[in-house]
Each structure stands twice: as structure tokens, then as C-alpha cells.
Amino acid sequence: MIKKQSKNLTQKEKSLKELYLLIKEFGPVTKGCLVQKTGLKQTTCSRFIDELLQEDVIIESGYAESSGGRKPLMYDINPELYFMFGVDISHTEVSVLLIDLSLTIKEHTQLKMNENVTPEVAVNFIEKEIRSLSAGHHLSESDVLGIGIGAVGPLDRENGLILNPLGFPAGWQNVQILDMLHKRLNMKCMLDNRANTALLAEYEKHTQSDYSNVLQILKGVSTQTSIITEGRLVRGTDKLGMFGQGHMIVDIDGRKCICGGYGCLHAYSSIPAIEEDFISRLKRGHASVLRERFTDFDQIKFEDICWAVNEKNDPLACEVIKNAAMYTGIGLSNFINILYPDLIILDGPTYKKMDLFYSTVTEIAAERAKLLNPDHHITFSRGALGENAVAVGAGKMILEYFLYN
Template identity: 50%
Template sequence: MIKQFTDSLSQKDKTLRQLYRFIYEYGPISKVDLIDLTGLKQTTCTRLIDELLSHKLIFEAGFGESSGGRKPILYKIKPDTYYVFGIDISRTYTKLLLMDLNLHLLKEERLSLNQTTTPDVIVAFLVSKITELMEKKSLTKDLVLGIGIGSIGPLNRDDGILLDPVDVPSPGWEKIPIKDMLEKQLGIDVFIDYGVNTALLAEYQLTSFNMYQNIVYVIKGVGTRTGMIMDGNLTRGSDKLGRYGQGHMIINVHGKKCICGSYGCVHAYSSIPAIVEEVINLLKEGRDSILRERVSQIEQVHFDHICQAVNEGDPLCSQVIKDAAYYAGIGLSNVINVLHPELIILGGPTYTNMELFYETVKETALMKNKIMYPNHEIVINRGNLGENATSIGAGSLVLGHYLPN
């Protein structure tokens, strides 16, 4: 029945959808509270609740506190009525989650990306795993509301096309119609947005972060992706600006040349490629490091090696990371000075894999902010949902299509 909520709705069906949305958002909730929220007459509210119960979209979840007389019945949505898939497409992995309507994780699949994982390989992986999970759970297409995708960019979101991302490990990433590819092979509706937007939505909708009205979310790894909620609303921006991400604020006008063609960008100092390049260059100069014992050739050093070395206290790698994090912190302080967020969430492998990088960025940004705005209180953390935030938020895209605010 939820799938019918997007058709041309009568006023009665719009009211039914609104009632279900309130139960979804505030449940367990009593009829009295629903009447207060919707302004419905008691008889109308009772009739619509009975209809939702008959379709097994909600259930009676016990009794609330009595304010005199009988205890009120509480209602919640039935989370196993339908299911959603959420997909995270990054530059280093693709992740697939199967979730119920409460966006609770039921099953997870992950594909690491390398030189051979072209878009066709990724789509084949997703089709295979979605089909397999549906068979294991005995799910028909009617029971799957849709597939949400949180992806690297740039995107044509209206048509569901992944345009021409940079720094992907395999060839063939030009104008990939991933929405059509999945819909044709699976027969399930697909919805797509930037991964940083879906991650931010998940953290905002499913955790205590909805107490904040102005939030910045940064995913930092091979590139830098930034999402914003301003005055309680997600700011989506333009698809035209998504190719290089948002790591190109200039912090050194006479600095290193960046992939974007400019000089001194944050990306040129603090991205994974920049960090790896700096470590390799220092090793070639003869600098000592435990990495020499772990690779046969200096060019074989990769980001995981560096993370492990930093976490073991290797001086060379630790200094490189401190320097990279300092530049990232300067960039973040500039964001704070312009947007004045109350909360900044830092995600992605550079922040999650190395405590040193995260703490240095946080310390630098807060210190710079205090100089200019000593009374501005700001919270910086790594969020509550971890690596799954983007995929969970992608599932939320599907629910948002059927249950708009």
C-alpha cells in the first residue's frame, strides 16, 4: 500500500499518508497525540488508524500512561511490511545494505574496488547480491520499496547518471546510467544522490543530531565531499560542481599544483593520494621508517601501510599525517568562519583510520575558530553511524520518496 502513496492521491489518501508518516516518525504514539498533530476529528482519525491496521502497516504496541481513565493504545509502524536497499559507491569500495522500514540493518555486502572493478563489474555485483538476498529472505519485488544510492560525483541526479568522477581506480566511468542499469535488470525503482548528502541525512534523521539546525558533514579520503544542513534543511547544490569534490579551497597560493589545475588546494596536501605521494617521496630521499621493512619496493607503499605505521607511532608517517591534518584543519576552520555550523561530522578513511589525523584536524580547526569567534561553541565528532551512514541514508532516500515531509 505504501507504494500507492506516490500516485495521484485523493485528499483522504493524503491524510492517510500523513498519519502514517507521523506514526513512523513519532511512534509509539497514541491516538490523542495523533489528533493533536494532524488536527483530525476523532472519528476520522479512528477510521484511518483502522485502515492502516487492516493493511498491517501499523500495530498496537502496548499502552501509554493514563491521564485519568483507561490507558491509551500506542501505535507503531510494522517495520517488516516492506524493505529497502541502500548502496554506497565510493572510490575505494561499494557497500550494499538490506534494511527494514526502520532502516535497521538486516544484511551487508561489500566489494573492494581496484583496477578491475569497472562500473559493469560493480553493477553485476549489486544485481547478483540483491537477487541473492531477496531469495534468502523470500522477498518479492512488491515487498521492496526501492533501492537508494549514495555515490561519488559528479551526478546527473534527475536521470540517475554517474558522469565522470576523477581518481577512481578502474577505467570506464564516463556517463554511467546506473539508475537505468539497475532498474532494467532488477525491476525495482532506484533513487540516487551524493553519498555525503545521504550520510548527513542518516545522521540527522536517525540520531540525536536532529537537535542541531546547522551541520556540516565532511567525507575525506581519495577526495573530499561536503554536505550541509542549514536552518534544518539539506542544501543540495548544483550537479555541475561535483567532479572534483569540495577539497579545493586554496590554503597556500604558492603551494603544490592540484589535480584541478590550481595551486595550494586542501586536496593537494591532505587527500589520500597526496599523503601517499609525500611518504613515498620522503622514503626516496632516504628517510627512515618501519615501512622499509614492509614493502620490497618503495612505490608499493599504500594508504593502509601508512595508517598502520602511524598507529604504531612511526615518526616519519606521523609527521606526514600531522602536516596533512594541519592543512585539512585550516580548510575546516575557513568553512567554520563562513558557515558558522553548530556541528561538524568528520567521516571517511583519513578520519576513521587514524586517530592522529582526526585529533589534529579537530584541534587546529577549533583553535583557529576560537581566535575569531571566542564565544562560538561548535561540536566536532565522527558521527554515530560510522561507515554505514551513506548506505543507511540511501535507504532513507527511498522512504522520503514515498513519505515526503
């Protein structure tokens, strides 16, 4: 029933699937509650529940509090009826996760991204890990719904291509990632931007709190933005996933950007921009704790600047970070003034690795947002799922394909 396309379902199977989706959303849930939500007769609802139990699609899940009389049984989905693989292809690693239907991670494995990791090496790794995770958990092909991939853009999502991601090693141009994986593993494969899949996963964690407009920004070597409006992920006509990639102009007379323009946010808040700003100030003679640790300043990396900020409160490093955060906060306030999100998730290494960057950005953005709309409340978060959000959301994308298509 879950694997069948909606158009091929019989009327009865459609009703069973609707009931299943309600149990998924509200479970653990009592029969009484399901009767109320579906409008089904008590006897019909009982019969449907028995059928779902017999097929192992749902399970009995303890007893609810009694309002007098016997405690009513509760039902929930069987999380291990099927599994999904979630893959994250980022600047730092290739991760493969085995996830069950409740999006619980069963096992996790990863390969560090470096100049030796060509698409062929990455796909070999993903194939090997999926085969070994399947064997380790005694899963056959029919137990798995498919493989979801969250990758650094730009992408051609519909045709399953990773186009030419910024800052990736050689060979990562026009990579037919879905074709390559499908040929080797013969499973349903889907691709989306990392920011989109991360937001799918984070939103699942936050729905209880009822946020309907959510903005998520992943910031690191590049910037990726995703939006949920009225509870739905916005994909729009942006097939390449180029939208929100950090080329919002924050200073018309500003620094030259890799896109050829001037004053883009990318030229201030990306990891390469932060490294370049810090190194150029050192070369101009500014004092810093990193001066003694490096003979060749060009070897200084973002992690070293984080160390200087977090461990040494180094004035030069802090100034560079605050400056990058100021431009980022202005860019974010532009987003806020267009979209009026009620939840903003700021994720990725620049936000995760430095409290100074995160606190400066949120203070500036919140302050400027208040100027136009003092009553609009925004919650800022660094995400609830951490580094697994992208791969978990990629798995969820596969699950949603089967549940809602």
C-alpha cells in the same frame, strides 16, 4: 497509500498519510498525543488509526505509562511493510544493503573494488545480490520501494550518470548506472553523491539532539562535502556534485594539484597526497620504521602509514599526518566561518583510521573558529553509523521520495 504519488491521493488518503508521517516521526505514540498533534476529533482519529491498522501500515506497540486509569495503547509504523535496497559505490567496495522502513539493516553484502571491477561487473553483482536478498527474505517486486545508490562523484544526478570519478579503475566514465539497474530489475532507482546520502542517514540519528546546521565531510582518496541548513539537505544548483571536492585553496604558493591549480586542500589531505609526501620524505633519507619493511618505497600505501602512526608512533609518519591535518584544519575553519554549522561530521578513512589526524584537524579548526565567534558551539563527530551510512542514506532517499513526493 505510501506508494501512491501525492497528486493522485484522495483527500482522505492525504489525511491518512499525514497521520502516518506523524506516527513515523513520533512513534511509538498514543492516540491522545496524535489527536493533539493533528487537531482531529477523537472519533475521526480512532477511525483513521483503525484503517491504518487494518492495512498493516501501522502496528500496536505496547502501552504508555498511565496518568491514572488504564494504560493507553501506543502505535508505531510497521517497519516491514516495505523494504529498500541501499547501494554504496566507493573506492574500496560496492555494498548492497536490504533495509526496512525504520532504516534497520536486514542483511548486508559487499564486493571489494579493484581494477577488475568494471561497471558491468559491479552492476552484475548488484543485480545478483538484490535477487538473492529478495529471495532469501521472501520479497516480491511489490514489497520493495526501490534502489537508492550513493556513489563517488562527480555525478549527473538527474540523468543517473557516474561521470569520471577520480582514482577509479578504467571504464568508469559516463556510466549510466540508473538505466542499467532499472532495465535489469525494473524498480525505482535513484542516485546521489555518497556524502549526501551519508548525511541523510546520519541526520536521522542526530535529529533528537536538534542540530539544524550540519556539515559533513567524507575524506579518503577524494573529498566529498554535504550540508544540511535549517534541517534541509542543500543540493542547490550543483547538479554535478562538484561542490566541496577539496579544491579550496589553503596555500597560494603551495603544491601543484590535479586540477591544474596550486595549493588546493586535495594536494595535502587526500590519501594519494599523504602517500606521496611520506614516500618523498623517505626517498630524501628520513628515518622511519617503514624503511626496513620496504625495498621499493613506491609500494607504501596509506594503510602502512596508519600502522606506523597507530602501532609504532613513528616520528616521520606522525609528522606527515600532522602536516596534512594542519592544512585540513585550516580548510575546515574556512568552511566554519562561512556556514557556522553546529554539528560537523568527519567521516571516511583518513578520519576513521587515525585518531591523530582527527584530533589535530578538530583542534585547529575549533581554535580558529573561536577567534571569530567565541560563543558559537560546534560539536565534532566521526559519525554514528560507520561504514554503512552511505548505503543506509541511499535507501532513505528512496523512502523520502515515496513519503514526500
